[in-house]
Amino acid sequence: MLRKLIHYDSKVQIRFLCGVYAVEALLAVLSGIFLGLKNQFPDVVIFVLMSGFARAICVLSVVVVFVGTIIYVVAYFRRNLLRDEGYLMHTLPVSPLQLYGSKLLTGTVFVYLSVFVGYLCFGIGNLRFRYSVLEEILKDTADRKTFLLMVITFLVVVPLLLCQFYSSLVLGYTWKMHSANPVNRDLLSVLAYIITYMVQQALAFVGLFGYFVIRFGNPLESGFLERVASLAGKGVSVQKEMVSYVQGILWVSLTLSVICGAVLFALSVYQLNRNLNLE
Amino acid sequence: MEWKFTDDIPIYQQIMNMLKQEIASGELAPGQKLPSVRELALEAKVNPNTMQKALAELEREGLLYSQRTAGRFVAEQQGIQDGLQEELMMEYVEGFLEKMKKLGYSVDEVIALLQRYEGKGEE
Amino acid sequence: MSLIKCEGLVKKYGNMTALSDFSIEIPEGRIIGILGPNGSGKTTFIKSLCGILRPEAGTIRIDGKEVGIESKKVVSYLPERPYFSSAVRVKDTLDFFEDFYGDFDRKTALHMLSTLQIDLKSKIGSLSKGTREKLQLVLVMSRKAKVYLLDEPMGGVDPAARDFILKTILTNYSEDASVLLSTHLISDVEKVLDDVVFIKRGRLALHKSVDEIRMEEKKSVDTLFREVFAC
Structure with a gap:
């Protein structure tokens, strides 16, 4: 039963998140493109301006998506278990432990996912993946x-x-x-x-x-x-x-x-x- | 069949009365197979247990009989239909005379009224 | 053994008592009307049976089981509320019920939905209120449960829809199961009921069969109700 709940919760939450990730990815790609253009043609003013603007939006979107995911996941918990949908969920032959547990598991996974997607978008938007710091740390x-x-x-x-x-x-x-x-x-x-x-x-x-x-x-x-x-x-x-x-x-x-x-x-x-x- | 119910008597009795009328008038022919309890209940929009009770009572009175797997049927004997007609006829007459008595008419006055009514019809 | 057995149920909301020493036994194969004015405890009683409310005192046994996962498997509940989110499609609701309830009969549901001409692909949000309620009724009645709890299914619904609800209840009738239906539109429903339960201020005021009431009191349940609950 827990697996069924997880499947159902995932399906619902991913529908929303995919849309959000798509927008975030688009902004990242745009930022990357403008940054590339600026690097290629550093004298073109419009590229410099757009690059700065796009990069700022990209970084902002990463933060917004991360925070937004947490807000969405919490709002979904409230809507599904404590409001009208609760009439359906609490009359299923499952325990409250399973209901809560499923939300916690799927919520956690989706927040991690948002962090990962954010990391990717940040990298794309800045045309560089920062892992040099990581390498240094792992040496000692x-x-x-x-x-x-x-x-x-x-x-x-x-x-x-x-x-x-x-x-x-x-x-x-x-x-x-x-x-x-x-x-x-x-x-x-x-x-x-x-x-x-x-x-x-x-x-x-x-x-x-x-x-x-x-x-x-x-x-x-x-x-x-x-x-x-x-x-x-x-x-x-x-x-x-x-x-x-x-x-x-x-x-x-x-x-x-x-x-x-x-x-x-x-x-x-x-x-x-x-x-x-x-x- | 028109299923109409009133408030004051138990539904199963009303069902019995309606079915008796149908049998007496011949609309439900002797030997005719009745729909299942569930189907009748759905048609009349009544509780299946209520319908079952009505049919069981009619069976007890000999107006219906049931065969294990085949279902319920209207009793075949002609005498039954006649007896039922007689029974219902007496019921209607009694009911009618009661009402007329309440209005203040004696039986003779009622007979005269009926003749006058029939005469009018012929004109 | 009764299908539903409640003893001494007590439920309070602060200083307001919704159910007070409420006891009742309900056998199988019955269609029962739970009648009473608003706030009498009808909904509290029904919610206690489905396990979304826990009484302060008293016991409940459904098919011999305590209220919990096992009892929820055999109880089919139709609340007054819409309980699907608007973005969900009709087909998804069928999948959901099929997934979580072993006794769900998809064929019956599909048949009823096609009679009602509800498109499987449409989103719940696009359906009218009446259609949404009919959908929920279809889902609830398509289960082969032992107890059907219908909380005010007729409220705010047009006569044709009321007919559909009663017809569905009659079609689904089974000798192993019982239907409890709470309502205040009694005259519509009376012919379909076996027994009625009057709840007055959280207590059991009456539990008789419709036939008994008509024979003993020589009036319809509707009339008796008006007398018992006169303001």
Whole structure:
């Protein structure tokens, strides 16, 4: 059943996204063409102007598509599960876990896709694919580890971000009313997002502070300032210290985020099971 | 067949009455096969259970009979049709006389009225 | 064993009680009218049966199962709302139902759609409101479910369409299944019903067969309804 949901969700979302990608690709190609023309004929004023303009539009479109994909995917979740279409989806012989899960999986994949398409369009529009920086990073082992960590963080951040948005919508829409007055559930969802965001920030602060203490010991004990100051010193070994410290922070953040995401996911599925109340 | 229903009596009884009329008048001939319960229910736009109840009652009264796989049929005996005509006729007459009595007419007055009515028709 | 068995259902919205200690048993092979004024709890009851609302207290058993994935496999629900997005094509809706419901009979659906002259390739958004509602009815009734829940299928629909709805219900009648239909247009529907259920302020006010009401009260269900729910 999950596979069927994924198939259905993909089909619907891809229809919209393909149109968007097509426009983005067109703008990229135009930018590339004008850039090529400018490079060939640097004295022709119109080519210089158009190239600058087209390139700007191309870069803008990449950003807009990326942000727009996230917005679309979240809006699709809301429309399909919490509005009129919910009457169809929640009476299917599937569990809310599968309904939510399918949206999370397809949403994540489509955001990655938008990043990839954006990368391609950016390259086409600028007639150059930047991977020299990538090569440099991969040469050094320590840097490679950090890079890997950053990649993992990026991969994980997308579903976590979507999970936050999806869960805020669910929490807002399944909030138990205490009076019969109609309430704007989208506003409740925004409120839910703000609250869960603040809670996560607080947890992150506590978590990172805890990590900081583990690393450098009790702030109240002697020798603390010296240990922190040791980070700022010069030399290869200190650099390694710094790198491992940064890696540590990334690991802590990552773990905390994943835990928060999992909690939000579980809470949302529970709410969909128990307190669903479609208008 | 025109299926018309009123509000005050159970639908199955009304169905029975309508079918009895058809049998008595010969529109439903002896031995004729009836459509299935489902088809009749659809035609009359009534609940199939209600139709089934009506037909079962008519069967019980001997006006219909059913053969396992073949379906339901109107009873063959001629006596049945006549008996039914008699029954319905009595019902109509009784009903008519009731109404006339309510208007204040005696049976003799009714007979005179009927003769006058028939006379008018011949003119 | 009853097809549907509810005991002590309670559902509140804040300080408003939609269902209050509501119990009912419904056997197979019946066409049942759920009648009551707006806000009486009809829709809450129906939504509880399909699993899109969970009561605070009480139990529901549908074909012996609790409300969940297994019960949803045998329940076919027609809500008052349009539940497909406008961009979807009629053909897609058939594929969807066929995909998710094992008991969906595509042939029946295609036959009904051709009778209604609904083009398979047309988009839902291009259909009139009445046609969209008929499409949803066709999809719901083309399943070989055990429980059909029709929430106000006749509201705001023209007489010819109402006839079509009743005809579809009668054609689809099965001794193993039951149809629950909530409405306030009783006189249209009365002849088609086996039993009626009156819900008044969240409670079961009456559960009798149409025949019983006519024989005992010597009036139609419509008339009785007006009396029971007089303002």
